[in-house]
Amino acid sequence: MSGITRRRAIGAAASAAAGIAVVGAARAAATAAEPGAEAHPGAAPDAFDEVYLGRRIQGAPSHGGGHHGAHGGHGAGYSVRIDGDELHIMRNADGTWISVINHYEPRATPRALARAAVVELQGATLVPLAPPAHSSPTAPSSPSAV
Amino acid sequence: MTVRKNQSQLTADEKRRFVTALLALKRDGRYDSFVSTHNDFIMSDTDNGDRVGHRSPSFLPWHRRFLIQFEQALQSVDASVALPYWDWTVDRTPAASLWAPDFLGGTGRSRDSQVTDGPFASAGNGWRINVRVDGRDFLRRSLGAGVRQLPTKAEVDSVLAMSTYDMPPWNSASDGFRNHLEGWRGVNLHNRVHVWVGGHMATGASPNDPVFWLHHAYVDKLWTQWQSRHPGSPYLPAAGTRDVVDLNDTMRPWGDVTPADMLDHTQYYTYDVAA
Secondary structure (H helix, E strand, C coil), X not given: CCCCCHHHXXXXXXXXXXXXXXXXXXXXXXXXXXXXXXXXCCCCCCCEEEEECCEEEEEEECCCCCCXXXXXXXXXXXXXXXXXXEECEEECCCCCEEECCCCCCCECCHHHHXXXXXXXXXXXXXXCCCCCCCCCCCCCCCCCCC | CEEECEHHHCCXXXXXXXXXXXXXXXXXXXXXXXXXXXXXXXXXXXXXXXXXXXXXXXXXHHXXXXXXXXXXXXXXXXXXXXXXXXXXXCCCCCCCHHHCCCCCCCCECCCCCEEXXXXXXXXXXXXXXXXXXXXXXXXXXXXXCCXXXXXXXXXXXXXXXXXXXXXXXXXXXXXXXXXXXXXXXCCCCHHHHHHHHCHHHXXXXXXXXXXXXXXXXXXHHHHHXXXXXXXXXXXXXXXXXXXXXXXXXXXXXXXXXXXHHHCCHHHCEEECCCC
8 A cells, every 4th residue: 555645645634534525526626617717729728726635736838748648638738737737638639638547527627527537536546547558458359269 | 040139138057158268268368368458458549649449440340359259258168158238328336237246246445445255356266457557356336426416317318319420530539420429529428437446447457357348349239229219320431531540441350351241140140129
């Protein structure tokens, strides 16, 4: 089990102390876009930096640096961090966003995406994923007909 | 011949054999290699770049090939096993037998979404989450929390009625059958089921939850039903499309299989009912 930092423990404890009802409310809040925020494909969202449910979430335009994903640019030039760890994000064609934590449910903004990830993490630490190897898990072979 | 059955119709012995084969693949490391492959493609398939496994026309043939490979891995453990499918238009609640302790186990507890019963509960049988997006190594679910309702039969029928397989721009913005089934547009079928299950199923590492295979076996069956309704509608695009797998292009990671090779499932498996 990976060590949990004191700050994260406090954040998790604070979230837990606030109760499960907060998680439900937070889930709804995280799903809703912040007022006035709309997805504009092509327009880079503004930077943000806040503490949400005891976790520091940051987002900022980036230019391909420090990205550990499959190939550069699918964060659409934007980077999101949770307590300093990069969250793998992707922009959809319609301007909405998904992350590796919430992959099948687009959010309107990177901030909403970061908040949704914090709710799901429940205090857990992000694990930086190794770059994809793009190799077959098993030796490529034609499936045999049966 | 492999016959894929509705999970609700499995006998106790069939459930036991399926679970035993899953646990064997988990123990020998093969299971996690499938999770890794899926997560690699989830992270690399992009709307404006190369896309193979998701948000593209090859979503359906790619997952068909992926499931055949997984099913053959299960059969290397127990030749009698076939992938069951979960018809979520019928078995719509956490009370369904699918989620019973003798099959997949139920939803996660409220405190941390940890699954606490069934063969894949963290406490038993060694179902440790190794390919993971965060520090937690136990299986998580929150059935019905992320979205209230699974898709209905009427919603499925509205998507099956769409006669064009896929359309430009061949991604998450597309109109047509494939993208409505995948769920980036319209009533939202496949994506919504991932969100309804929650926990690992909502992440890029969704195959960590064995229900992944039952969900995708049903999505695969819906493709077959669509083909039956629209016998004159081909896989699209046919040729020459940038970043997208055309009918006769090979698909990564295998390099030896095309969408054309995957259009007819009957040489690999059949279903317990007519499509």
